[in-house]
Amino acid sequence: MNAFIAAMQLSVAGAFVSIPVVRARFGATATASAHAELRRQGVRTTVLEENGMRFDAGGHETWAPVGIATVLAATAGLNLAGSSWAGALNWIVLGLVLAINCVILYSNLTATTSVQAAFSRKGDPDLARIDVAALLKAAEAGFPRWVWILQNARHVVVFGAAGLALTAAALA
Incomplete structure (x- = not known):
């Protein structure tokens, strides 16, 4: 059972690492597309960077998913080693991962509204x-079409594998 739980945790870790990998590969193109749209709207292109909006793998777009993947890999290692800590950590880590992924999914679904609200709070007229x-x-167009499929597959893997791991933990 521990090996199965570890395999599910490593699957979830891989799903989280896919975020910065895609952003590192295609983020510059997405940023260029966003800048072109800003120029079309007559807005200075530096406004995004000045206000912390990025489409590449910088900042929290890398450290958060890599950090989550690292914690999952460590917990998987504890499961494989048969550590007495593994059981409790499975519930804590996988529970947090499910909650975090709910926030990510909500953020994806409400991106336009939440970005508009964030922009309004900044007080910058541009x-x-x-x-x-x-x-x-425009930024989304800078990523290949298959990234949308990957994004949805990532959610399926995270919710599915974490749910299977927790079910296995409950049955153990």
């Missing part, structure tokens, strides 16, 4: 006049 839907659509 941010306030951005057509956020058009900006996000």
